[in-house]
Amino acid sequence: MSPVQEIARRRTFAIISHPDAGKTTLTEKFLLYGNAIHLAGAVKDRKNQRATASDWMELEKQRGISISSTVLQFDFAGCAVNLLDTPGHKDFSEDTYRVLTAVDAALMVIDAAKGVETQTRKLFEVCRRRGVPIFTFMNKCDRPTRSPIDLLDELENVLGLQSSPVIWPLGNGPSFKGVFDRRTKEVHLFERVPGGKFQAPVNVTSLDDPAVRDKLDDHTYGEVKEQLAMLDGAGHPFDLKAVQAGQQTPVYFGSAVNNFGIELLLNGFLKDSVPPAPRKSVSVTVPGWPQPTVAREVPVTDPKFSGFIFKIQANMDAKHRDRIAFLRVCSGKFDRDMVVTHQRTGKSVRLSSSHKLFGRERETVDEAWPGDVIGLVGHGEFGIGDTLTTDRSIYYDEIPRFPSEVFTYITNPNTGDSKKYRAGLEQLLQEGVVQSFTARSAPSGATLLAAVGPLQFEVVQWRLQSEYSAESRLTPTPWTVLRWLSRADGTPVSANKGTFDHTKLIVATGVSFGADKFENPVVLFPNEWSTRYFTEKNPELKLHELPLEQTR
Numbered sequence: 001m002s003p004v005q006e007i008a009r010r011r012t013f014a015i016i017s018h019p020d021a022g023k024t025t026l027t028e029k030f031l032l033y034g035n036a037i038h039l040a041g042a043v044k045d046r047k048n049q050r051a052t053a054s055d056w057m058e059l060e061k062q063r064g065i066s067i068s069s070t071v072l073q074f075d076f077a078g079c080a081v082n083l084l085d086t087p088g089h090k091d092f093s094e095d096t097y098r099v100l101t102a103v104d105a106a107l108m109v110i111d112a113a114k115g116v117e118t119q120t121r122k123l124f125e126v127c128r129r130r131g132v133p134i135f136t137f138m139n140k141c142d143r144p145t146r147s148p149i150d151l152l153d154e155l156e157n158v159l160g161l162q163s164s165p166v167i168w169p170l171g172n173g174p175s176f177k178g179v180f181d182r183r184t185k186e187v188h189l190f191e192r193v194p195g196g197k198f199q200a201p202v203n204v205t206s207l208d209d210p211a212v213r214d215k216l217d218d219h220t221y222g223e224v225k226e227q228l229a230m231l232d233g234a235g236h237p238f239d240l241k242a243v244q245a246g247q248q249t250p251v252y253f254g255s256a257v258n259n260f261g262i263e264l265l266l267n268g269f270l271k272d273s274v275p276p277a278p279r280k281s282v283s284v285t286v287p288g289w290p291q292p293t294v295a296r297e298v299p300v301t302d303p304k305f306s307g308f309i310f311k312i313q314a315n316m317d318a319k320h321r322d323r324i325a326f327l328r329v330c331s332g333k334f335d336r337d338m339v340v341t342h343q344r345t346g347k348s349v350r351l352s353s354s355h356k357l358f359g360r361e362r363e364t365v366d367e368a369w370p371g372d373v374i375g376l377v378g379h380g381e382f383g384i385g386d387t388l389t390t391d392r393s394i395y396y397d398e399i400p401r402f403p404s405e406v407f408t409y410i411t412n413p414n415t416g417d418s419k420k421y422r423a424g425l426e427q428l429l430q431e432g433v434v435q436s437f438t439a440r441s442a443p444s445g446a447t448l449l450a451a452v453g454p455l456q457f458e459v460v461q462w463r464l465q466s467e468y469s470a471e472s473r474l475t476p477t478p479w480t481v482l483r484w485l486s487r488a489d490g491t492p493v494s495a496n497k498g499t500f501d502h503t504k505l506i507v508a509t510g511v512s513f514g515a516d517k518f519e520n521p522v523v524l525f526p527n528e529w530s531t532r533y534f535t536e537k538n539p540e541l542k543l544h545e546l547p548l549e550q551t552r
């Protein structure tokens with residue numbers, strides 16, 4: 001296959017939504033229909049039932065929620081699929097936002113009983129800003145749902161997104177018997193299978209078939225006829241160009257848990273979605289190179305290899321206890337053992353331990369193309385956002401940063417055994433979803449941790465225990481705001497990092513000082529009011545939500 005053909009058959013997408021809408025369940029069913037697994041697992045770890053491929057972490061299995069995004073690669077219908085299942089909970093949203101930089105399309109799952117929920121709205125906004133195609137799956141039609149017409153209205157009114165239903169439900173709740181494909185005019189009647197483990201048998205026919213009349217009660221049949229006539233008359237016709245530009249969303253209905261409508265969704269998505277899209281390089285100065293990098297769009301067909309790291313995860317494989325950096329290939333061809341430049345440090349690195357990922361499982365991969373996500377094992381020097389390339393004029397700056405909103409002290413109660421605790425904390429911090437700071441008022445031995453949401457701290461504590469056998473203790477702090485400091489003109493507050501003298505500043509009670517891991521000074525505030533007071537009383541200084549230089 002030529003490079004152009006290889007790139008054209010890639011489909012890289014994320015499944016996004018509010019918590020619990022059914023992303024992981026749908027992912028598992030895609031794997032079942034994509035022939036990547038033979039028996040679908042369930043999200044909650046029930047006795048005698050497999051867990052899902054994407055919720056592999058022990059804590060995820062116990063709680064039945066996704067904590068960390070997962071990559072699943074498989075080949076189906078001629079496409080090389082890179083599917084990313086993301087966590088819905090807002091405390092884990094930093095991970096989800098990073099994943100969205102690595103994909104070319106998004107599948108938005110909506111609980112059809114609930115409609116568009118807050119977290120869906122936020123994630124949708126990010127996708128819209130990136131201009132990626134968005135496909136919509138109205139899930140849980142086996143339960144009583146809202147009227148499908150109302151659900152479409154909500155997409156338009158709440159999200160401002162034009163919708164065009166491709167698949168329409170025949171009834172809902174116990175009377176949900178099948179779906180109507182508006183493109184082929186075919187009815188798909190489904191049979192339930194125990195536990196949704198196997199593909200559901202389907203009977204394909206037409207709306208006028210007596211078998212359909214028999215299965216649907218008179219009310220449902222009449223209602224469906226009326227709705228379909230209304231859509232034909234007043235609905236938006238399907239417009240592939242608008243879909244691929246992210247301006248119209250094709251809408252599918254079904255039930256992930258029962259395998260209803262999954263195959264139609266997977267096939268429709270792979271057909272109408274887009275191949276890998278180019279990423280933008282920015283202009284910055286990089287070590288060991290005379291010219292700055294060049295601001296330009298790097299075509300996926302550019303012969304030089306480039307990609308960026310959007311996620312780091314330690315201990316995915318309990319046997320190896322190593323860390324994987326997830327790289328999205330943006331241009332050129334990846335060959336195992338190739339030598340690339342790590343642009344942030346200017347160093348040459350050989351990429352020999354490269355993997356194709358399937359949940360926690362991995363296998364060596366010798367080549368990869370734009371659109372692919374590969375796992376690079378080892379390389380402690382790689383950080384989130386780093387560019388790897390054979391063209392020194394390329395530098396990607398894709399990863400968004402978010403101010404931390406919650407803070408805690410973490411200590412090791414077991415001082416006799418500090419090695420495991422230190423090593424564990426260090427590795428988990430490298431994943432970059434929790435940050436560490438030193439605080440002048442910290443109790444002895446305590447590290448200040450900061451994150452977007454409190455569940456992240458629980459995860460750190462749980463993983464320290466289960467992955468490093470290290471005890472830890474969390475102690476609340478009075479801070480709710482952390483800011484970096486500069487002079488009013490944006491320059492650093494002191495020439496020598498770590499020597500900033502804060503004693504002459506006028507601050508409200510409860511305000512404290514500290515430093516990030518690069519010794520850049522930070523200020524800790526108990527509330528917004530004390531933050532404003534600081535700005536008023538110290539006009540020679542400026543506060544920043546994010547670090548001045550994006551050094552990692």
Ligand SMILES: Nc1nc2c(ncn2[C@@H]2O[C@H](COP(=O)(O)OP(=O)(O)OP(=O)(O)O)[C@@H](O)[C@H]2O)c(=O)[nH]1
Nearest residue numbers: 019020021022023024025065066088140255256257
């Ligand atoms: N009735 C019904 N339940 C479903 C369906 N799909 C998923 N569920 C259930 O909804 C719950 C949440 O499903 P998940 O797949 O974990 O949802 P999620 O969106 O991945 O959740 P997070 O990753 O934690 O945000 C589970 O108990 C599923 O069994 C469906 O089609 N019908």
Ligand SMILES: [Mg+2]
Nearest residue numbers: 023024065066
């Ligand atoms: Mg999930």
